[in-house]
Amino acid sequence: MRENCTICHQMQSGMHGEKLDQSKEHVKIKDLRERGYMEHGCQHYRRRCRIRAPCCNEIFHCCHCHNEAKDDIRIVPKLRHDIPCHQIKQVICLLCGTEQEVICSLCGTEQEVQQNCINCGVCMGKYFCGICKLFDDDVSKKQYHCGGCGICRTGGSENYFHCDKCGCCHSTLLKNSHACVEKAMHHDCPVCFEYLFKSMHEIAVLPCGHTIHINCLNEMRQHLQYACPLCSKSVFDMSKVWEKFDLEIAATPMPELYQNKMVWILCNDCGRTSNVKYHLIAQKCLNCKSYNTRQT
Template sequence: MSEPTNTQLGIGDFGCTHYRRRCKIVAPCCNEVFGCRHCHNETKNNEEINVVDPHDIPRHEIKKIICSSCDTEQDVQQYCINCGVCMGKYFCGICKFFDDDISKQQYHCDECGICRTGGKDNFFHCKICGCCYSKVIKDGHHCVERAMHHNCPICFEYLFDTLREITVLPCGHTIHFECVKEMEQHHRYSCPVCSKSICDMSSVWKNLDQVISTTPMPITYKNKMYLYETRCGYCAMIVV
């Protein structure tokens, strides 16, 4: 068997719970070494809980990395300046991001300003929503300005760069997919932001209409009419 080349070294058990890579980062804020920025953020925010101003690393500010193969500290780059090992098959010099698992189909979105997964050909960037969405909903999604630039309304994790799967509700608001499933387990079928239905409720409304039609009107309200004004959730038109 031939000897491995420099670029094949370190393919063993390197990386962290978030990414497969052959380098560690030096946090610019505290000068400590971590497997990735998520490792730093989780560690520091568990030590000092501050919801208003969390101790997070802006990915673009990472300047130094340490090779996991030879422990050489160096500027951010894909190949080690000392042993030549490849830090990660996918590398983004803008986000200072490395990952060996290219099955995620990572790509950098210039408009989002960060790397995303799923394959560039499968996504489009909506300028109004300010984020990348699947092309499956390109012609049918309801735009909400900066839709993912806020916290999940259920778990309160910031959505724009979350690692968890996100779904776009019919109303245009965004939420973690698993949070939607949790809502459904508790029989909650309305958007927690605007209260619009998150699924087709026509069968439910039909059943309610049948119940109402077969329920006798109380004598107190019989032969009386009450008018209420309601605003349409989409166009704000008043409906009596």
């Protein structure tokens, strides 16, 4: 009986030793993968690799770095181009310098780009998307891949939904209230002209459904521009401003020659036409009481 206990004890000790060895190996692998975490990258991403662009065969930190260099207004138009991110097949590890194009040694089949370096084993990005070939160590952005958009977004999938008509992701706060505009983000920002669909800057959806960079919208506000640059509808609550217009117009009587002059106006906010008295300051829509109008 005691002999059996000794054997069992030895077996258990052996198993315990194996578990310790496995645990140490696991820690070792983890330490290898963590090397250089958040120490490398560019202004767009924290990552431990660079990419070789399949379009021009040049090396860049990321797709945005490529596009800033190759799609700039200073580049000869016929040479400008965007990188096809989904076609990236070669990445270079920043820690060991290995350029990996993963090809199976047995069958010769080209494999997908991997998250870990095939030479030193380092993790080249805590967040990795095999579709977009995106690496990023800064996971605080809450990156996620949207199948509808076909690209990676930030902000957490639980906070956004994809609208098929708009062709983009919107905040869940707008799910039942946003105005659908077909391909809303598939155009340039109407202020800075950066392509919005792949922009890294925060984007606002206006009440009319059009989209614009939040920074550009704030800049418009600073310059007292309160209408959508695309459709001219008011982008803020202007009721207090319209009240001030009422007071100013009441305090500014028109000369007798113009007191009975009538003009037709089109309201940019509600789209209705009205026949109203002319005033030098502004004309008020009879339907929605807006002063965002123009003569027709």
